[in-house]
Amino acid sequence: MSGLMTQYCESYVGSCYEPRQGEMCLAKFSEDGLWYRAACIEPCLTSCLLVFVDYGNIEDVRMEDIRQITDTFLELPCIAHHAVLKDSEVWITQCLFEDWSSTGPCSQSALNVWKRKFLKNYYPG
Known part of the structure; x- marks a missing residue:
């Protein structure tokens, strides 16, 4: 699928394609320059x-490195799984927030959207 x-x-x-919060898209990853499926946090x-x-x-991705996703690329389920150790969600959220802040614009509201919309939409259960 990566070739396609x-x-x-x-x-x-x-x-340039500008995805909305929680919307799936395709984006170029800066470390290897390859295209992958992504969801917009903010x-x-x-x-x-x-x-x-x-x-x-x-990652904070420039608009020119984002494309609208087609149904063909949505057929496979998301592979990455979000996991939180019992009673550690607050600590993990703080660590993620610090990491994200150092790589680009991020806010507590972005984390809340990610947890509320993305996890619910793409990892139900």
């Missing part, structure tokens, strides 16, 4: 805070 995803994203013609003016749903990475 790269071909689709690299041949994309159109303006849109900003020129970038979006995204979680890469098959790996769990979170």
